[in-house]
Amino acid sequence: MTDMHWLMILFIGIASSIDNFAVGLSYGTKGKKITYTANLFIAFIAFIIADAALIAGKSLGMALPKTLPEILGGAIILLIGLWSLGDTIKNRSAAAMPEAEDIDRNQDNLIEIGEVFFLGIALSLNAMGTAFGAGMGGLPPLLVAGFVSILSFLSVGCGQWLGLKGMRSNIGKASEYLAACLMITIGIYSIVSSSM
Template sequence: MHWVTIILIGIAANLDNLGIGLAYGVKQVKIPILSNAVIAIMSMIITYVAVTAGSTVVEYISPHTANLLGSLLLCVIGIWTLMSKNFSNQRIAGNPELFDEDKNLVISTREAMALGFILSANCLAGGIAIGANGISALWTVISIGVFSFITVGVGSRCGSLLSKTFIGKHSTAISGWLLIMIGIFEIFAK
């Protein structure tokens, strides 16, 4: 099993969530445990759909070709993340109140569903690449969910403290480089 890849994908797909959590923490917007769980579940659902779609690709091409394409896709997603600076998540980070519709400084479970859907965009393409590589859907989904819950929770609780750290300032770049490294690792892993 590709445990290192599964853990690194969980981390890479959720580093932006850390930045979003930090933005909410700085603005004193609370993300209760249930709302954080909803965000994690949304990421898990999107990841499962993506991994399943990626594994379907393997049925039509050779496993070696699927692994190569999946690995290259991870590298491309990493490069895109570095180049784009993840504009949609930066917009959320700059205006976390966008998802606090009732302006009560608490993200409700309903508001968390919308936020979770937006944050899970990172999981979509990565999930397809993971599925094409034949990596376990179940463990990838669990990894994404666990790290989503951790990064949003830590970010929102630590707010202003972590936003000044290297990880807080460079979460998008770290995520991009991690995806590129995972892609390269997977090319040579089989």
């Protein structure tokens, strides 16, 4: 793989983990701490769902003519990026995430592994379209899913740390712009490079 492919994998991992960062930040500002094991479980769910979407995209891409999969994969990521950017500009949340109070069922301010299954699913489903496009574009499923999983774990942890320190949602809003711009960049590059 070229250096640009590695950069694309990193960008996809970052873009797919922005919601994780925002959730960690939001829950942290409300005094809700996601435990280490719960965060690991969220990352595991992210790996499984991202890998499944990547494999599905790659399988479809293999059935299409030579350059079409990369163009279509790039177009999917580009459209998701544009949609996310539009939602962010309109000040709407890109994802409807479960509220911290609903997740913390026993209200002890600790969100544990038994309480995060639906949160992990919600976070992972948001990244499915990007993962599918990346798979169609020919990126290796296990490697991309691994990056998504690792960055999910780091993003939730970083968001939690900042949230518990009292940082507010302006960081979360900036991260949403970053995610959208990264997806737009990846999409444009995939389309242009496959057309050359």
